[in-house]
Amino acid sequence: RRSWAEPYKIKVVEPLRTTTREEREAAIADAGYNTFLLPSKDVYIDLLTDSGTNAMSDRQWAGMMLGDEAYAGSGNYYRLEDTIRRFYGYRHVVPTHQGRGAENLLSQSLISPGHHVPGNMYFTTTRFHQEKAGATFHDIIVDEAHDPTLDAPFKGNVDLAKLAALIDEVGAERIPYVCVAATVNMAGGQPISMANMRAVRELTQRHGIAIYLDATRAVENALFIREREEGYGSTSLADILLEFCSYSDGCTMSGKKDPLTNIGGWLATNDEALFEEARNLVVVYEGLHTYGGMAGRDMEAMAIGITESVELAYMKSRVGQVRYLGELLDQWGIPFVRPVGGHGIFLDARGFYPHLDQEQFPAQTLAAQLYLEAGVRAMERGIVSAGRDAATGENHHPSLELVRLTIPRRVYTQAHMDVVAESVKACYDDREAARGLRMTYEPKYLRFFQARFEPL
Ligand SMILES: CC1=C(O)/C(=C\N=C(/Cc2ccccc2)C(=O)O)C(COP(=O)(O)O)=CN1
Numbered sequence: 001r002r003s004w005a006e007p008y009k010i011k012v013v014e015p016l017r018t019t020t021r022e023e024r025e026a027a028i029a030d031a032g033y034n035t036f037l038l039p040s041k042d043v044y045i046d047l048l049t050d051s052g053t054n055a056m057s058d059r060q061w062a063g064m065m066l067g068d069e070a071y072a073g074s075g076n077y078y079r080l081e082d083t084i085r086r087f088y089g090y091r092h093v094v095p096t097h098q099g100r101g102a103e104n105l106l107s108q109s110l111i112s113p114g115h116h117v118p119g120n121m122y123f124t125t126t127r128f129h130q131e132k133a134g135a136t137f138h139d140i141i142v143d144e145a146h147d148p149t150l151d152a153p154f155k156g157n158v159d160l161a162k163l164a165a166l167i168d169e170v171g172a173e174r175i176p177y178v179c180v181a182a183t184v185n186m187a188g189g190q191p192i193s194m195a196n197m198r199a200v201r202e203l204t205q206r207h208g209i210a211i212y213l214d215a216t217r218a219v220e221n222a223l224f225i226r227e228r229e230e231g232y233g234s235t236s237l238a239d240i241l242l243e244f245c246s247y248s249d250g251c252t253m254s255g256k257k258d259p260l261t262n263i264g265g266w267l268a269t270n271d272e273a274l275f276e277e278a279r280n281l282v283v284v285y286e287g288l289h290t291y292g293g294m295a296g297r298d299m300e301a302m303a304i305g306i307t308e309s310v311e312l313a314y315m316k317s318r319v320g321q322v323r324y325l326g327e328l329l330d331q332w333g334i335p336f337v338r339p340v341g342g343h344g345i346f347l348d349a350r351g352f353y354p355h356l357d358q359e360q361f362p363a364q365t366l367a368a369q370l371y372l373e374a375g376v377r378a379m380e381r382g383i384v385s386a387g388r389d390a391a392t393g394e395n396h397h398p399s400l401e402l403v404r405l406t407i408p409r410r411v412y413t414q415a416h417m418d419v420v421a422e423s424v425k426a427c428y429d430d431r432e433a434a435r436g437l438r439m440t441y442e443p444k445y446l447r448f449f450q451a452r453f454e455p456l
Contacts, residue, residue, distance in 0.1 A: 004320025007313035008410065011058060018044050019375050032452025033368045033437055035377045044375030045416050047405045050343045052098075052256035052263060054409035057308055060260065060301040067297030076299035077290040080266075083303040087238060087310065088215065088253075089245045090268035092275035096286045097293025099216060099254025100125040102267035104285060106212060106252055107133040109277040110176040118166050119179035119214075120158050121145060121186050124385055124446055126179060126214060126252075131390045135176070138166050145187040146399040148348045151338040153228045156184035156192035156221075158200050172207035180248065181214040182221035186381060186400065189217065189322075189341020191224035194232065194244060201247035210271070215251040218244060219258040219309045220342030223319055238310040250274065257343070260305035260409055264294050321417065322407050328421035334428050337402065344406035347424065349382060353434050358383045358401055360436030364453060366403045366427065369434060374423035379404045384439075385448040 019027070019042055031037035035048060046053065068075040081093045096102045103126050111117065113134030119126070120141040127137045140162040145155045158180065167175065180200060184190045204211055222240035226232045232240055245251065250269030255261045269275050279289045286293040294302075308314060319342055326340035335351025349363035356362040363382030370376050382401035389396060405420060437453040 004317045006317045016044060017041060024372050024375055028368055028371055032441065033364065034451055034453060035367050035371055035379060036449050038377060043377045045412065045420055046377045047407065047420065048377045048379050050257055050406045050408050051254060053411065054260045055411050056260060056301060060304045063300035063304045064297040066300050067295055069296045072288055073290055074296040074299065076296040080299040080303040083306050084266060084268055087241060087306050088251065088268055089242050090250055091270045092268065094267040094278045094282050094289060095292030095294055095299065096265045096267060096282065098256055098263060098265040099252055100129065101286050101293060102252035102265050103129040105267050105278045105281050108281060109274055111135045115174050115176050116166065116170045117177065117179055118163055118175065120156055120181055120192060121184050123181060123185055123214065128446060140166065141184065141187065145184065145190060148337040148400060154193040154196060155187055155190035156182065157196040160199055160203055163203060167207055172209050175209050177210040177212045178204055179212055179214060182218045182244065183342050188337030188346040189343045191221045193229050194225050197244055197247045211248040213245060213248040213251040215245065216254045216257050217342055219315060220319060223315045237312055237315060241310065255302045258309045259302050260309055261298060261302040264298050264302045318409050324414065325405065325417045325421060328417065329424060332425050332428065334424060344404050346381065347403040347405065349401045349403050352428065352431050356434065356436045358397060360456060361453065363401045363403045365434055365437050369427045370423060373426050374419065376420050376423050379406060380448060384451060387447055
C-alpha cells in the first residue's frame with residue numbers, strides 16, 4: 001500500500017484542454033519563449049508554480065460563503081488573526097494581499113540605505129524589496145546548497161561562520177534583521193533544520209539582531225524536520241511549526257502556498273514598534289489593517305487552509321507526490337537537484353545542456369522545450385531569474401541553473417506525474433539538439449516575468 005495516498009477524494013473537476021505541437025509552436029513564439037507569457041488555455045499540465053494554484057477543500061469553499069465584507073472589523077479577519085496566533089505563535093498580525101505585500105511593509109519599516117540583510121539564498125521578490133529599501137543582500141546559505149548533485153538532509157541551513165563574518169564586517173547595527181527562509185525555494189525547496197534555526201537565534205541574539213522568517217513553506221519544512229531530525233520523529237507538524245517560529249521575531253507569509261489559498265498573505269511580529277509602523281503603513285499599500293487587500297471570504301478560506309496544512313496525512317501525500325515524480329526521473333538518470341525538495345522537482349539545466357553557455361539561457365531553453373514537447377509549463381530558475389547586480393548592473397551568474405517543475409497542492413493525479421516524467425525524458429533524449437536563446441526584451445524589474453526571447 002502506498003504510504004502517501006491522498007487523504008481526500010475529488011469532488012469537483014476542471015476540464016483540461018490538450019493542444020497540438022503546431023498550436024504549441026505558435027503559442028511559445030507568441031509568448032517570446034517565456035512560459036510566464038503563455039495563456040493558461042494553451043497549457044495542459046501547469047507546473048509553473050505552487051503559488052495560488054492549489055485546490056481548496058469543500059470546507060474552504062464553504063468558508064467563502066461566510067465572507068464578512070465589512071470594510072472595517074471583518075469577523076473573518078479576527079478568525080484569521082486568531083488562527084495565525086495559534087499556529088505560528090506571533091502576537092501581532094498585519095494582513096496583506098500576498099507575500100510580497102508583507103515583504104514591502106517589512107523592508108520599508110526596518111531597512112534604511114546602507115543596511116545589510118543576510119539570508120539563506122535569495123528569493124526574487126524578497127531581495128528586490130530589501131534592495132529597493134536600500135539594503136545589500138548577502139547569501140549566507142551553506143555551500144552544499146549550491147551543489148545540485150549533493151544529497152544532504154538540510155541544504156537550506158544557514159552557514160553560521162558566514163553570518164558571524166558578516167556581523168564582524170559590517171557591524172550588528174547595520175543589520176536590521178536576518179531573513180531566514182523555510183524551505184529555500186531557489187535551492188530546490190530545501191529545508192533548514194530546527195537545530196540550525198536555534199543556533200542562528202543564539203548567534204543573532206548575542207548581537208541584538210532580529211530574525212524575520214519567510215514562512216511561505218514552513219509547514220513543508222516541518223515535515224522534513226519530523227522525518228530527518230533527531231527527536232522530532234513523533235512530533236506533530238503543528239508543534240514543530242510553533243517551535244520553529246518561536247526562534248524568530250516575526251514572519252512574512254504568502255498564503256498562496258502552505259495555507260492552500262489562491263490569494264492572501266501577512267506580516268506577523270512580536271515587536272510592538274514594528275507592528276505599529278507596519279499597521280500604519282498597510283493602509284497606504286494594501287487596505288485597512290483588518291483586510292490588507294483581501295476580501296473577507298479569502299481571509300476565511302486562508303484561516304481554514306492553515307488548519308488543513310498541518311495535517312500529517314495531507315502533507316505526506318503532498319511531498320510524496322513530488323518524490324514520486326523524482327523517482328520516475330531517477331530511473332532514466334535525468335539530472336535534478338538532490339534531495340527532492342518539498343514543492344517541486346528542480347531540473348538541472350546545466351546537466352541537461354552542458355554544450356550551452358549560461359548566457360544562452362539553458363534553463364529558459366529547457367522550459368520552452370518542455371512546453372513544446374507536451375504542453376507542460378515549468379518555470380525558469382536560473383540566470384534570467386537571478387537578474388542583475390543592483391550595484392554593477394552585471395548579470396548575476398547563479399551556480400544553480402534550474403527549471404522548476406512545481407507541483408500544485410491537491411490538483412494533479414499520479415497519471416499526470418507519469419505524463420510529466422515521460423515529457424521530461426523526451427526532452428532529455430533530444431538534449432543535444434537544443435540551441436539556446438537570445439533575450440530580445442529585458443524589463444527593468446524582476447525581468448523573468450516579462451522578458452522575451454528568440455531561438456539562437
Ligand atoms: C519563498 C517565497 C516565495 O516562494 C514567494 C513567491 N513564490 C512564488 C511566486 C513567484 C514570485 C516571484 C517570481 C516567480 C514566482 C513561486 O512561484 O515560488 C514569495 C512572494 O510571495 P507572493 O508571490 O505571494 O508575493 C515570498 N517568499
